[in-house]
Amino acid sequence: MHNETPYNFSELESKWREYWEKCGLFRMQPDSAKEKFYCLVMFPYPSGTLHVGHARNYVLGDVVARYKLMKGCNVLSPMGWDAFGLPAENAAIKENIHPAVLTSNNIAAMKRQLLSWGTGYDWAREVTACNPDYYKWTQWVFLKLWKKGLAYKRKAAVNWCPSCATVLANEQVVDGCCERCDHAVMQKDLEQWFFKITDYAQKLLDDLERLEHWPERVKTMQRNWIGRSEGVRVDFRMESTGELLPCFTTRPDTLYGVTFMVLAPEHPVIETLVVGNPRKEEILRFVEKARNESLIERSAANAPKEGIFTGHYAINPVNEEKVQLWIANYVLMEYGTGVVMAVPAHDQRDFEFARQYGLPIKVVIQPEGESLSPDAMKEAYTGDGVQVNSGQFDGLPNRAAMEKILERMERMNQGKRDVSYKLRDWLISRQRYWGAPIPIVYCKKCGTVPVPEADLPVLLPDIKDFRSTKGSPLAKVEDFINTRCPQCGKSARRETDTMDTFVDSSWYYLRYLSPKDDKRAFDSGTVNKWLPVDQYIGGVEHAILHLLYSRFITKVFYDLGLVGFQEPFQNLFTQGMIIKDGAKMSKSKGNVVSPEAIIKKYGADTLRLYLLFIGPPEKDAEWTDRAVVGGFRFLTRLWQKVIRHADELRPVKKWEGDVTSLPDDSRRIYRATNRVIKEVTKDIESSWHFNTAIAVVMALFNQVERFEAGDTVSKQVLRHALEGVTLLLSPFVPHICEEMWKTLGNEPTIFRQAWPSYDEEAAKQEQLEIVLQVNGKVRGRLAVSPDAGEDEIKAMALDDEKVKAFIDGKTVVNVISVRQKLVNIVVK
RNA sequence: GCGAGGGUGGCGGAACUGGUAGACGCGCUAGAUUUAGGAUCUAGUGGGUAACUCCCAUGGGGGUUCGAGUCCCCCCUCUCGCACCA
Numbered sequence: 001m002h003n004e005t006p007y008n009f010s011e012l013e014s015k016w017r018e019y020w021e022k023c024g025l026f027r028m029q030p031d032s033a034k035e036k037f038y039c040l041v042m043f044p045y046p047s048g049t050l051h052v053g054h055a056r057n058y059v060l061g062d063v064v065a066r067y068k069l070m071k072g073c074n075v076l077s078p079m080g081w082d083a084f085g086l087p088a089e090n091a092a093i094k095e096n097i098h099p100a101v102l103t104s105n106n107i108a109a110m111k112r113q114l115l116s117w118g119t120g121y122d123w124a125r126e127v128t129a130c131n132p133d134y135y136k137w138t139q140w141v142f143l144k145l146w147k148k149g150l151a152y153k154r155k156a157a158v159n160w161c162p163s164c165a166t167v168l169a170n171e172q173v174v175d176g177c178c179e180r181c182d183h184a185v186m187q188k189d190l191e192q193w194f195f196k197i198t199d200y201a202q203k204l205l206d207d208l209e210r211l212e213h214w215p216e217r218v219k220t221m222q223r224n225w226i227g228r229s230e231g232v233r234v235d236f237r238m239e240s241t242g243e244l245l246p247c248f249t250t251r252p253d254t255l256y257g258v259t260f261m262v263l264a265p266e267h268p269v270i271e272t273l274v275v276g277n278p279r280k281e282e283i284l285r286f287v288e289k290a291r292n293e294s295l296i297e298r299s300a301a302n303a304p305k306e307g308i309f310t311g312h313y314a315i316n317p318v319n320e321e322k323v324q325l326w327i328a329n330y331v332l333m334e335y336g337t338g339v340v341m342a343v344p345a346h347d348q349r350d351f352e353f354a355r356q357y358g359l360p361i362k363v364v365i366q367p368e369g370e371s372l373s374p375d376a377m378k379e380a381y382t383g384d385g386v387q388v389n390s391g392q393f394d395g396l397p398n399r400a401a402m403e404k405i406l407e408r409m410e411r412m413n414q415g416k417r418d419v420s421y422k423l424r425d426w427l428i429s430r431q432r433y434w435g436a437p438i439p440i441v442y443c444k445k446c447g448t449v450p451v452p453e454a455d456l457p458v459l460l461p462d463i464k465d466f467r468s469t470k471g472s473p474l475a476k477v478e479d480f481i482n483t484r485c486p487q488c489g490k491s492a493r494r495e496t497d498t499m500d501t502f503v504d505s506s507w508y509y510l511r512y513l514s515p516k517d518d519k520r521a522f523d524s525g526t527v528n529k530w531l532p533v534d535q536y537i538g539g540v541e542h543a544i545l546h547l548l549y550s551r552f553i554t555k556v557f558y559d560l561g562l563v564g565f566q567e568p569f570q571n572l573f574t575q576g577m578i579i580k581d582g583a584k585m586s587k588s589k590g591n592v593v594s595p596e597a598i599i600k601k602y603g604a605d606t607l608r609l610y611l612l613f614i615g616p617p618e619k620d621a622e623w624t625d626r627a628v629v630g631g632f633r634f635l636t637r638l639w640q641k642v643i644r645h646a647d648e649l650r651p652v653k654k655w656e657g658d659v660t661s662l663p664d665d666s667r668r669i670y671r672a673t674n675r676v677i678k679e680v681t682k683d684i685e686s687s688w689h690f691n692t693a694i695a696v697v698m699a700l701f702n703q704v705e706r707f708e709a710g711d712t713v714s715k716q717v718l719r720h721a722l723e724g725v726t727l728l729l730s731p732f733v734p735h736i737c738e739e740m741w742k743t744l745g746n747e748p749t750i751f752r753q754a755w756p757s758y759d760e761e762a763a764k765q766e767q768l769e770i771v772l773q774v775n776g777k778v779r780g781r782l783a784v785s786p787d788a789g790e791d792e793i794k795a796m797a798l799d800d801e802k803v804k805a806f807i808d809g810k811t812v813v814n815v816i817s818v819r820q821k822l823v824n825i826v827v828k
Numbered sequence: 829g830c831g832a833g834g835g836u837g838g839c840g841g842a843a844c845u846g847g848u849a850g851a852c853g854c855g856c857u858a859g860a861u862u863u864a865g866g867a868u869c870u871a872g873u874g875g876g877u878a879a880c881u882c883c884c885a886u887g888g889g890g891g892u893u894c895g896a897g898u899c900c901c902c903c904c905u906c907u908c909g910c911a912c913c914a
Contacts, residue, residue, distance in 0.1 A: 619834090
């Protein structure tokens with residue numbers, strides 16, 4: 001193989017990238033009559049550089065987009081930047097570079113990377129979340145929610161990350177620690193802005209059912225997060241004042257077993273309970289301590305339970321019993337009403353607490369065939385049984401009693417059916433600089449006033465002292481804070497919090513349809529035509545955060561009549577991580593594999609091929625540096641074969657005639673090619689298993705490589721095979737395929753070619769290999785024609801030399817034959 | 829603890845409704861070529877065995893079946909999610 005045109009990947013790759021850009025391959029055509037296909041990959045956060053894990057994500061999206069182009073779709077494949085956020089600000093502080101500068105540098109670097117991979121986008125639609133022409137509309141989103149009463153400010157105990165010096169949404173707290181920096185999260189009482197996502201809890205839960213093409217795993221995570229539970233709100237009363245003390249329970253059948261009640265340390269009623277209380281100091285000290293516990297301390301599953309008696313009592317409405325009222329760290333203010341009716345006999349937490357503080361235990365459900373006694377119990381009994389000590393309900397199975405007790409309570413006005421959710425409102429305030437300012441003004445006279453739409457954007461001021469971390473950075477910019485009230489015109493102050501970056505990303509997929517429109521965020525008509533997104537691709541780490549928020553915002557827009565669909569993403573694909581040295585790639589672990597070195601050595605197509613070949617895309621895959629070369633070898637061999645035969649193949653047409661008229665060698669190749677077209681198409685359509693698709697093309701090429709064409713007919717067959725391979729591989733390794741396509745004498749671009757079709761007749765096998773088994777063990781093989789009859793095959797099997805050796809001297813008791821597969825002879 | 833998904837050669841991974849276990853690739857071995865190295869080409873490559881047409885082998889143990897990586901039961905292990913939610 002001397003003196004042949006080398007596979008000069010770097011030259012050829014940049015040549016074709018320029019060509020695609022010039023011919024507008026990835027430009028969406030607004031007026032086309034073709035079927036639309038919106039292919040969306042999660043836009044990246046511009047953190048610096050992308051590693052091969054990111055590359056897998058974008059290559060996947062690119063394969064889908066290119067495949068759909070070849071299937072004749074009008075494809076929209078946009079790209080943008082989730083460019084606001086804390087990491088940029090933190091990095092800016094560390095390196096003393098303004099976040100705007102840092103972000104734009106990072107965007108430039110990452111865009112260069114994306115381009116170098118050959119992943120195609122409609123760059124004319126690029127959006128950047130930190131640009132005023134984008135965040136203007138993020139602020140508009142805020143105003144829309146405000147007008148609908150879905151944005152509000154309140155004082156609440158919120159998650160505070162001392163290291164990031166800002167509050168966090170519930171979704172951003174992982175195991176009691178900050179999602180970004182891992183620092184332990186504290187609770188703080190602060191005035192904060194929220195989006196009322198809880199109003200949509202039920203809808204968000206119900207509509208998961210519609211998302212047929214979402215991974216079950218993601219839906220389960222969202223279901224858990226929303227955390228719906230059905231139960232009863234029971235109106236206990238304070239003994240002293242008669243004041244209502246409602247609590248939520250899912251077990252009304254255990255109401256007669258309540259032996260004490262417990263308040264969350266944050267519960268507002270505590271304030272009144274301590275007035276004139278002889279143990280006031282002690283109680284307040286406890287409350288203070290409990291409230292200062294970090295979230296990890298408090299929410300760990302086996303955290304020690306601690307409590308204190310308030311000296312007050314509560315009355316159980318169902319039996320008028322008087323029970324002690326306690327405060328304990330295991331009760332959460334955010335869930336239910338912040339009050340728990342404690343049934344130690346039938347709830348493990350209450351049981352542990354009762355034992356610890358010597359509180360009474362009363363059994364009200366006896367399991368079948370057992371007799372629980374409070375003193376002997378080692379743990380709470382949470383199963384089913386028969387009611388005891390439950391007044392008129394004694395003797396009923398507890399399941400039935402639940403309903404009866406509930407009915408009676410409702411009749412007597414002691415409580416009612418209720419539903420509780422774990423989902424809490426979305427905390428969107430951030431006391432940081434690098435985000436979209438919340439468009440609100442505080443006026444002494446008019447109160448909280450939204451900035452009118454016409455006055456948007458509220459520009460983020462260009463501050464110089466972004467390094468000081470004390471307090472909210474915007475609060476120190478006088479020019480920014482001091483403004484006029486939009487209503488009365490008097491001097492007023494601006495809100496100094498910025499918005500959580502998840503607000504930016506909760507609507508970006510709409511903006512891609514009209515990224516430059518300065519009159520509105522998006523055009524409803526266009527958006528309704530293009531959405532829901534046909535295919536969304538991204539990491540599973542966004543299963544709750546981004547995907548739940550986006551669903552929420554879409555539903556709000558739907559209710560406002562701004563969009564005509566209720567779910568933004570029809571199909572969701574969550575790709576697996578690339579693992580290196582047993583761990584997810586991250587800068588902190590130092591196991592990041594950069595795509596640059598690979599591209600330099602082997603080219604982008606080799607990188608792409610390896611990323612697709614490494615395993616099924618939904619699964620995690622282990623990165624192996626040295627395995628990359630396999631893809632390169634394959635591409636080089638393919639290249640050489642095409643170059644070597646190009647001159648003689650260019651004048652001939654690919655074979656399209658009858659299979660049966662072909663001579664043996666050619667027929668074999670032609671059939672194999674047809675079969676592979678069929679298989680690859682199936683792999684792409686049904687499961688996205690590109691690894692097996694590539695494997696069968698490799699296997700085909702191993703055969704084609706040895707095939708030497710002499711006469712015209714065999715050249716035609718070779719052309720059919722090489723063109724087939726080129727077309728089949730083109731979404732995976734686009735540059736080399738485009739070049740080979742042209743080398744074979746075709747017009748670019750290959751991506752405006754139709755996806756190859758196959759001839760069902762030609763895809764058939766001429767000879768089948770029938771496996772011969774004796775007692776289930778393989779003893780031989782038989783080559784037969786596909787139309788050989790079953791009896792004929794059985795006879796041949798019994799007559800086979802190797803088989804005979806194993807059945808000799810034994811009795812054949814059964815012969816099982818599986819059509820076109822095997823014959824199993826059972827002997828004794 | 830609960831829920832989901834995994835466990836197949838030295839490695840990444842194949843195997844449709846039960847029907848040839850290990851496709852394809854990496855690595856490895858031998859040979860060819862080369863001043864050498866690299867690259868390339870040819871052949872081989874799950875384990876056992878002198879060898880085989882033999883035996884064993886899909887985390888472990890049982891079972892169903894003519895036949896089990898695949899179905900059923902028990903157990904071990906890894907990853908992820910949830911986890912005092914009343």
